[in-house]
Amino acid sequence: xxxxxxxxxxxxxxxxxxxxxxxxxxxxxxxxxxxxxxxxxxxxxxxxxxxxxxxxxxxxxxxxxxxxxxxxxxxxxxxxxxxxxxxxxxxxxxxxxxxxxxxxxxxxxxxxxxxxxxxxxxxxxxxxxxxxxxxxxxxxxxxxxxxxxxxxxxxxxxxxxxxxxxxxxxxxxxxxxxxxxxxxxxxxxxxxxxxxxxxxxxxxxxxxxxxxxxxxxxxxxxxxxxxxxxxxxxxx
Amino acid sequence: xxxxxxxxxxxxxxxxxxxxxxxxxxxxxxxxxxxxxxxxxxxxxxxxxxxxxxxxxxxxxxxxxxxxxxxxxxxxxxxxxxxxxxxxxxxxxxxxxxxxxxxxxxxxxxxxxxxxxxxxxxxxxxxxxxxxxxxxxxxxxxxxxxxxxxxxxxxxxxxxxxxxxxxxxxxxxxxxxxxxxxxxxxxxxxxxxxxxxxxxxxxxxxxxxxxxxxxxxxxxxxxxxxxxxxxxxxxx
Numbered sequence: 001x002x003x004x005x006x007x008x009x010x011x012x013x014x015x016x017x018x019x020x021x022x023x024x025x026x027x028x029x030x031x032x033x034x035x036x037x038x039x040x041x042x043x044x045x046x047x048x049x050x051x052x053x054x055x056x057x058x059x060x061x062x063x064x065x066x067x068x069x070x071x072x073x074x075x076x077x078x079x080x081x082x083x084x085x086x087x088x089x090x091x092x093x094x095x096x097x098x099x100x101x102x103x104x105x106x107x108x109x110x111x112x113x114x115x116x117x118x119x120x121x122x123x124x125x126x127x128x129x130x131x132x133x134x135x136x137x138x139x140x141x142x143x144x145x146x147x148x149x150x151x152x153x154x155x156x157x158x159x160x161x162x163x164x165x166x167x168x169x170x171x172x173x174x175x176x177x178x179x180x181x182x183x184x185x186x187x188x189x190x191x192x193x194x195x196x197x198x199x200x201x202x203x204x205x206x207x208x209x210x211x212x213x214x215x216x217x218x219x220x221x222x223x224x225x226x227x228x229x230x231x232x233x234x235x236x
Numbered sequence: 237x238x239x240x241x242x243x244x245x246x247x248x249x250x251x252x253x254x255x256x257x258x259x260x261x262x263x264x265x266x267x268x269x270x271x272x273x274x275x276x277x278x279x280x281x282x283x284x285x286x287x288x289x290x291x292x293x294x295x296x297x298x299x300x301x302x303x304x305x306x307x308x309x310x311x312x313x314x315x316x317x318x319x320x321x322x323x324x325x326x327x328x329x330x331x332x333x334x335x336x337x338x339x340x341x342x343x344x345x346x347x348x349x350x351x352x353x354x355x356x357x358x359x360x361x362x363x364x365x366x367x368x369x370x371x372x373x374x375x376x377x378x379x380x381x382x383x384x385x386x387x388x389x390x391x392x393x394x395x396x397x398x399x400x401x402x403x404x405x406x407x408x409x410x411x412x413x414x415x416x417x418x419x420x421x422x423x424x425x426x427x428x429x430x431x432x433x434x435x436x437x438x439x440x441x442x443x444x445x446x447x448x449x450x451x452x453x454x455x456x457x458x459x460x461x462x463x464x465x466x467x468x469x470x471x472x
């Protein structure tokens with residue numbers, strides 16, 4: 001990829017295994033409290049509520065809310081639906097929503113980022129809240145030079161202004177920036193702003209029955225199965 | 237400092253020795269080209285032009301321009317004034333302005349930041365352009381968790397909105413954030429927004445005849461002479 005100077009990474013699914021991390025943490029949390037909850041279904045519903053919330057904000061039907069605020073509203077609704085809302089106090093709810101700040105990386109993530117960082121400027125470009133991404137970068141850890149959050153721009157991906165705003169602050173033309181994601185729609189939105197694109201296959205991000213994002217769309221510049229393979233392909 | 241979670245650092249003077257770095261780089265640059273220029277005076281005039289430029293933007297007399305753009309305009313004017321404008325091509329000018337992205341840290345900076353980072357979230361909060369701060373963090377290096385630039389907020393320090401915007405994105409109440417700077421006015425502006433403050437004495441930032449910022453103002457929470465001493469004081 002001649003001329004690429006910076007790589008911007010989607011985070012949930014691309015760098016961290018949100019589903020397994022949350023199921024593990026919440027299962028332990030529930031077991032301690034004797035809660036009988038179908039945690040995989042709970043976590044899938046939690047994740048699935050995010051995109052519609054972003055869309056309502058994008059259409060102006062709801063005011064801006066950051067990722068943590070959206071997750072808190074959904075958590076409270078799901079806790080009520082699953083019949084355990086009454087047994088959780090404020091501290092317990094905060095702890096559960098904060099699990100999104102403590103997600104674990106895929107096995108190839110940290111080593112791959114370390115290699116890439118020696119050669120490229122690395123940043124997040126994620127719908128996660130700014131603080132969440134700082135916490136993830138410290139804890140996972142995710143070796144990054146900078147944190148871009150949707151919150152920095154007051155809009156969620158796939159709004160073009162998120163990709164444009166990142167390129168503007170980096171002072172790098174979009175064709176010398178590569179967006180890296182496990183999701184074709186994110187990469188299409190980046191490509192529409194002139195960025196290069198790399199697809200990382202994460203076939204179990206959404207669980208064993210995943211049916212989407214199992215292959216890169218036509219036109220994606222690079223398709224790999226790990227961050228380490230991306231480092232190989234980019235000569236890092 | 238009970239309860240402090242994040243430290244935000246001014247950069248020029250506080251973490252990097254802009255004056256010596258620029259004088260050294262430009263002297264070497266001039267020697268190669270046989271330019272006879274009083275580089276210390278040139279560099280001091282270059283630095284002194286920044287604050288008035290920020291003020292003109294703050295008063296709405298000039299549209300937003302980032303730190304690099306301001307430095308380029310001043311460089312061109314000073315080159316003309318010193319009689320060497322005609323011998324510099326575009327690449328040479330770009331190289332000179334880019335020296336601000338390659339400033340060297342004070343001897344205590346890197347080790348002090350490494351120690352502090354083990355315990356606190358560390359960020360820049362600087363008037364430098366976003367890209368400049370990313371480059372400095374990679375090259376100096378400055379071990380940081382995040383980069384806040386005036387450019388992220390579209391205003392320069394000491395505008396209150398810069399400090400407020402940083403606290404909002406961090407999702408940390410200002411009283412649990414400590415601003416660290418070698419400049420009392422920066423710390424006063426941070427304190428006015430409720431932040432804690434740490435003064436680092438840099439008695440030769442402005443050269444051997446420095447007369448300002450030789451002591452912390454009354455009301456500053458912590459006064460030290462190095463980043464390592466700050467780490468000592470904060471138990472890191």
